[in-house]
Amino acid sequence: MQTHGYSQEEWAVRCDLAALYRVIAHFRWTDMIFTHISARVPGPEHHFLINRYGVLFDEMRASDLVRIDQDGRVVEPGAAEHPERYLVNPAGFTIHSAIHMARPDVFCVVHTHTAAGAAVSAQKNGLLPISQHALKYYGHLAYHDYEGIALDLAERDRLVNDLGPHNAMILRNHGLLSCGKSIPEAFQEMYFLERACEIQLRAMAGNAELVLPPPSVCEVTAQQYRRDEADGVMALQWQSALRMIEGTGREDYRS
Numbered sequence: 001m002q003t004h005g006y007s008q009e010e011w012a013v014r015c016d017l018a019a020l021y022r023v024i025a026h027f028r029w030t031d032m033i034f035t036h037i038s039a040r041v042p043g044p045e046h047h048f049l050i051n052r053y054g055v056l057f058d059e060m061r062a063s064d065l066v067r068i069d070q071d072g073r074v075v076e077p078g079a080a081e082h083p084e085r086y087l088v089n090p091a092g093f094t095i096h097s098a099i100h101m102a103r104p105d106v107f108c109v110v111h112t113h114t115a116a117g118a119a120v121s122a123q124k125n126g127l128l129p130i131s132q133h134a135l136k137y138y139g140h141l142a143y144h145d146y147e148g149i150a151l152d153l154a155e156r157d158r159l160v161n162d163l164g165p166h167n168a169m170i171l172r173n174h175g176l177l178s179c180g181k182s183i184p185e186a187f188q189e190m191y192f193l194e195r196a197c198e199i200q201l202r203a204m205a206g207n208a209e210l211v212l213p214p215p216s217v218c219e220v221t222a223q224q225y226r227r228d229e230a231d232g233v234m235a236l237q238w239q240s241a242l243r244m245i246e247g248t249g250r251e252d253y254r255s
Contacts, residue, residue, distance in 0.1 A: 004063050005077070009042040014062035016183045017049055017108070018253040022245040023187065024112070025058035029194060031113035032056070035175070036092035039108045039183060040100060046070055048100050053087040058248075061255050068093065070101050091150040098156030099163065099179055106167075106179045108186035116197040117176035126170055127196060130203055130210050134196035135221035141193075142166040146173035168193050182231075184238035191237075 003011035017039045024030060024037065033054055041047040049065040051057075066086045067076050072093040079086045096109050120127055129138050144162040147155050163169050167189050169177045176197070178189035203210060213221075245253070 007042075010067075011062060013039050013041065013183075014049060014065050015254045017065060018060045018062045019242055019245060020108070020110070020183055020187055021051065021057040021060035022248075022250075022253055023241045024110070024190075025056070025060075026241075026244050027191075027194070029112045029114050029190075030057045034089070035111050035113050036089060036096060037108070037110045037186075038092070038096040038100065040106075041067060045075075046100075047075055048096065050088055050092055050096060052085070053089050059250055061251060061253055063255060070097055072097065094150040094153060094156060095159065095177070098159050101156075102160040103163075103179070105181055107181050108183045109177065109179045110186050110190045111171075111175065111177050112190065112194065113175040114194060114197070116201055117170075117194060118174065119201055120197040121170045121172050121174055121176070127193075128200055128210070129212055129218045131196055131199040132221065133192050133199060135213070135218055136192050136225040137168055137196065138218040138222040140166055140168065140222060142169040144169055144171050146171070182234070184231075184234040187241065188234050188237055 006014065017037060020037055033051075033056065036050055038048050038050045041049060047067050047069050049067055051060060052064045052066050055064045066074060066088050068088060069075050072088070072090070074083075074086045074088070076086050092111070095111055099106055099109050126143060127134055127137060127141060129135055142163045144159050147158075150159075163177075163179075167179050167185070171177055176190065176193055178186050178193060180186035180189055
C-alpha cells in the first residue's frame, strides 16, 4: 500500500478522514470549502489533520489533508517550499484545536453549515424532543452562542466549556458540531443530529400542533441510545457509508 511517505498508522487515519469528507458530501452537508472535519494523528506530538483550504469534500483524498499542531502551524514536510499546497482555514483551526486540546478522548471532530442545522441553531428553543432521532440528544446536547466568525483564539475556552462532556453541539446562528472517540462515532453523531434538525423543520412547516413525549420517555430513549451505541454497530454503519462512496468516478480517496 502506497503511503506517500507517511507512517502506516497516519495513512490509515488519512484514508478514513478523506472518506468521511466524501460521505459528508454524499449527504449534501457541505458548504463548498467552508467547513471542516479533523482527526488526531497517532503519536505523542498532539498533531491533527484538517482539510486543505480549497478542496471540495467530494474530491478529498488522503494526500489532500494537512497536518498541523495545536498552534495551527503546518508540520508537513515540504510546507516551507510549497506553502500554497498546505493552506488551512483559520476558523477551522480555532474550533477544532479547542476541542482536540481540551478533550483527549476526542479523536474526530465534524462541523457543518447545513440549511437544517443553521435553521435550528437560530431557533430560540433549539432542538425539540419531537422525534426518535432528536431523543438521542435529550440531556446530551450542548449549545454555544454566536460570537462572530471563529477567528478569535480567546473563544476556544468558552466553546470548550459549553461543549463539556457532550459529543454534539449546536453553534447558535451558525451550524452543528459533533465529535467522537473514532471517525465512525463522530459520523454517527452528526448523522442523527442532522436528521433530527431536518425532521424538526418539516414538522414545524406543517403548521400543526407538535406532540412532545413526556420527559420520562425522553430520558429512557436517550439511555437506550447510550446502550445501543456499541462500537460494532457504529462500524456497521461506517462500512455501509463507505460502500456509498465507492465507484463515484472521482480519483480514489485513498490516494
